[in-house]
Amino acid sequence: MIYTTLLNIAIFQGIVLGLIILKSSIFNSNSNKYLAYLLFTLSILLLNHVFQIEDAFTSYPFLRLIDHIEWVFLLPVFIFLFIINRIDDTVKSKQKFYLCFIPFAYSAILNITYDLDRVAGIYTIPESGIELIKILGLVQLVLAVTFIPFLPLYSYFVIRHLKDSQEKKWIIGLLTIVSLLLFAWLITSLIGLFLEYDIFPAMSVLALSATFIIHWTAYIGIYKYKLAKNKDAVYHFLNNDLAVSYGNLQIVENSTPEEYKEAITADNLYFKKLEVLCQEHHIYTDSTLNREKVAEKLGISPGYVSQIINTITGDNFAHYINQYRVEAVKEMITSSEYENYNLLTMGLESGFTSKTTFYKAFKKVTGQTPNEYKNTSK
Structure with missing residues (x-):
């Protein structure tokens, strides 16, 4: 029938x-x-x-x-x-x-x-x-x-x-x-x-x-x-990641994650927009910032945010954002405008949520604790 x-x-x-x-x-x-x-x-x-x-x-x-x-x-x-x-x-x-x-x-x-x-x-x-x-x-x-x-x-x-x-x-x-x-x-x-x-x-x-x-x-x-x-990502998805035929509704998996990553380059429009949001709008200072919020600002999915960052920088989302926060703290340390701030206040102002996460991220990025960096920068 x-x-x-x-x-x-x-x-x-x-x-x-x-x-x-x-x-x-x-x-x-x-x-x-x-x-x-x-x-x-x-x-x-x-x-x-x-x-x-x-x-x-x-x-x-x-x-x-x-x-x-x-x-x-x-x-x-x-x-x-x-x-x-x-x-x-x-x-x-x-x-x-x-x-x-x-x-x-x-x-x-x-x-x-x-x-x-x-x-x-x-x-x-x-x-x-x-x-x-x-x-x-x-x-x-x-x-x-x-x-x-x-x-x-x-x-x-x-x-x-x-x-x-x-x-x-x-x-x-x-x-x-x-x-x-x-x-x-x-x-x-x-x-x-x-x-x-x-x-x-x-x-x-x-x-x-x-x-x-x-x-x-x-x-x-x-x-x-x-x-x-992201139309380029969808085009790649439809033509490489999944071959979808709505005539007979057959789906054939024929790609690998590596093939998909090759479609993402440093000139990716959304990565450039993310860089602007971080460098000019300082969105990293929002301590509640997560993939979902960034994805909403960029107009793409949270998963694609992670793929872009991982493919272009080699880092995960958290480390990528923390690098900007650490750089902000480093600038505060060397600036006379913030000489009366203690280190923890600088970390919290930059978007870190606690002393533990601040010190751990700072050490991971710079190889030094905030105190060590402050002493060597004088």
């Missing part, structure tokens, strides 16, 4: 694309991992629909344990977390992310508890328990009607914090498609529940629409370079 084949292709593509996003250092970031989880969730929903078409639940009734879990509760969560992790830390710090998973956890526990009786036959729920589950089921319905529309709408409010207009445009497009799918699913489900219509044909159309999200994410997210902003 052509329809089932299309669904199976989308399922496989969603899993493959999700793994690429999670495993590749080019695409892997705190925000993109939630996009990968979104693709996995869509794949599970499509797989359950295929099971229903093929009547797999009759032959393998235990599959209903997976089917009865309301995976749809995760779709608005993952698209929201994808967006919220692409904005600045001041906005992210105000969010209690774990609360987003409460509706899904509630639904999963409720349905699994019921299915352990109805499907697995592990125990028998008494009549009073059945009545309680029905009441709790109404709570689940209320959660679906309120939570599923609310979180996408709130995501539109949050998305205004994105500074990159091109990035904002593509994410708004993705959010709109997912939101329309969720609203259509919710309306269809309510019609089936209250009017007792056969909603299977409508759900089949929605399943086909869900495949579009997977294909569209592959095209816009990777081919159009929106998940990773």
